Amino acid sequence: xxxxxEDLVIGQRHDIGSFTFTPENIVAYARDFDPQPFHLxxxxxxxxxxxxxxxxxxxxxxxxxxxxxxxxxxxxxxxTARGEPVAKMGGSPGFTELKWLRPVYAGDTLTYAxxxxxxxxxxxxxxxxxxxxxxxxxxxxxEKVFEFKGSAFAERREKA
Amino acid sequence: xxxxxEDLVIGQRHDIGSFTFTPENIVAYARDFDPQPFHLxxxxxxxxxxxxxxxxxxxxxxxxxxxxxxxxxxxxxxxTARGEPVAKMGGSPGFTELKWLRPVYAGDTLTYAxxxxxxxxxxxxxxxxxxxxxxxxxxxxxEKVFEFKGSAFAERREKA
Numbered sequence: 001x002x003x004x005x006e007d008l009v010i011g012q013r014h015d016i017g018s019f020t021f022t023p024e025n026i027v028a029y030a031r032d033f034d035p036q037p038f039h040l041x042x043x044x045x046x047x048x049x050x051x052x053x054x055x056x057x058x059x060x061x062x063x064x065x066x067x068x069x070x071x072x073x074x075x076x077x078x079x080t081a082r083g084e085p086v087a088k089m090g091g092s093p094g095f096t097e098l099k100w101l102r103p104v105y106a107g108d109t110l111t112y113a114x115x116x117x118x119x120x121x122x123x124x125x126x127x128x129x130x131x132x133x134x135x136x137x138x139x140x141x142x143e144k145v146f147e148f149k150g151s152a153f154a155e156r157r158e159k160a
Numbered sequence: 161x162x163x164x165x166e167d168l169v170i171g172q173r174h175d176i177g178s179f180t181f182t183p184e185n186i187v188a189y190a191r192d193f194d195p196q197p198f199h200l201x202x203x204x205x206x207x208x209x210x211x212x213x214x215x216x217x218x219x220x221x222x223x224x225x226x227x228x229x230x231x232x233x234x235x236x237x238x239x240t241a242r243g244e245p246v247a248k249m250g251g252s253p254g255f256t257e258l259k260w261l262r263p264v265y266a267g268d269t270l271t272y273a274x275x276x277x278x279x280x281x282x283x284x285x286x287x288x289x290x291x292x293x294x295x296x297x298x299x300x301x302x303e304k305v306f307e308f309k310g311s312a313f314a315e316r317r318e319k320a
Contacts (some may be wrong), residue, residue, distance in 0.1 A: 033222040035229055037275075057254075058225050062193040065218050069195055090218075092258035100252075148254075 002076035004087040004157040005119065005129035013115045017067035020109040021055045027057040033119075042106075050103055057100040060110065060146050064135055067112050090128055090153025098148035102139070110137040110145060128153040162236040164247040164317040165279065165289035173275045177227035180269040189219040192283035202266075209264055217260040220270065220306050224295055225274050228229045250288055250313025262299070270297040270305060281313075288313040 023042075030039035034056035037044035042053045076086045104110065118132040131154050137146040183202075190199035194216035197204035202213045236246045264270065278292040291314050295308040 001208075033226045035226075035233075057223070057252075058222050062218050062222065065216070066193045066195075073195075092260075094257070096256045096258065097254070098256065098258065099254035 002072055002079060002086045002089060003154070004085075005131070005154040006132060006157050008116050008119060008154060010116050010118060013113050015111065015113045016064075016071040018109055018111045019063045019067060021063075021104055021106060023053055023106045025054060025070070026055045026059065026106055028125050029062070030056055034058055055104040055106075055108075057146075060100070060104050060137065061098070061148075063110070064112050064146070066136065068114075085157075087157070090155070092150055092152040094139040095150035100141040100146060102143055102145040104139065104145055107146075109140045112137045116148075119154075122153065125153070127156055127159050129156050130154070161248060162232055162239060163265075163314070164245075165291070165314040166317050168276050168279060168291060170276050170278060173176075173273050175271065175273045176224075176231040178269055178271045179223045179227060181219070181223075181264055183213055183268060186213060186215045186219065186266055189222070190216055194218055213266040215264040215266075215268075217306075220241045220260070220264050220297065221258070221308075223270070224272050224306070226295065228274075233278060247315040247317070250315070251301065252310055252312040253258045255308050255310035258306075260306060262303055262305040264299065264305055268305075269300045273299045277309075285313070287316055287319050289316050290314075 020025050027040055030036070034122045036056075038048045038050040038054055039045075039059075040055050045051065045053045045138065070147075073091065104154055114133045114135045116131055116133050120130055122128045132149070132151050134147060134149050136144055138144050187200055190196070196216075197207075198208045198210040198214055199216050200213075201217075205211065205213045229295050232249065239246045272295065274293045274295045276291055280290055282288045282290050290311055292309070292311050294307060294309050296304055298304050
């Protein structure tokens with residue numbers, strides 16, 4: 001996040017955007033990275049327990065990253081335009097507890113959000129704090145389809 | 161895996177294949193899903209702590225899935241050609257403890273493998289067992305760059 005550690009509020013949900021999974025983008029992703037029948041055509045998917053074309057679970061995760069980067073870049077540009085300082089963004093060492101809760105079918109529109117669940121100073125890197133967050137996505141019916149938990153470094157405004 | 165639950169051996173490592181990350185495939189992935197400067201060009205990456213072009217962490221995860229699907233399809237085809245039964249493959253509900261341990265730079269070749277770490281019968285679905293596994297990838301210098309843990313259903317040969 002281009003937002004300083006001190007300004008991030010535990011429990012506040014931040015929407016990062018929406019994305020519609022189409023037959024075209026589902027099949028394009030699957031051809032490159034997950035060519036299983038239920039991700040390649042309605043005809044092949046009809047013979048499986050999914051019943052019709054649905055997105056690779058990894059595709060739903062990749063779209064989270066796509067929207068996150070777009071959202072961060074837009075936030076940073078808006079801050080720069082207002083003459084406000086933009087916090088440096090730290091990397092993420094990984095994540096945990098990723099769950100694909102429901103299928104994502106062709107035509108579904110997912111809305112993604114993340115929520116800071118906890119934060120603390122970094123003992124080893126005093127210019128940074130550590131954020132803990134949950135990332136979630138819901139379909140157009142309000143059903144949660146995807147979630148995972150992660151952590152990332154965030155720059156501190158007040159250096160220790 | 162197209163292999164029956166009974167035939168999967170705890171602790172046995174199974175290589176699923178290798179993949180070379182090129183400037184072309186790194187940038188193509190990043191344009192679609194992770195357009196951060198260090199994934200888009202050597203010039204932009206030189207201004208960051210990475211120093212040169214490196215792959216999105218999500219790209220390394222997507223390539224795991226690509227190789228896994230190719231490996232499963234090849235194993236299933238070989239079994240069919242030998243007249244052996246092919247186990248049905250169950251889905252995965254998700255995974256946990258994904259770690260990006262080192263950068264993956266343009267030119268790196270990763271070798272991916274998975275190891276069954278535990279297995280047990282499914283109480284609720286007697287035709288299936290549950291596998292627990294760790295997935296890992298190493299670069300051409302033998303350095304581990306990526307790992308995560310997961311679980312999946314595997315068909316039982318001897319139905320309960």
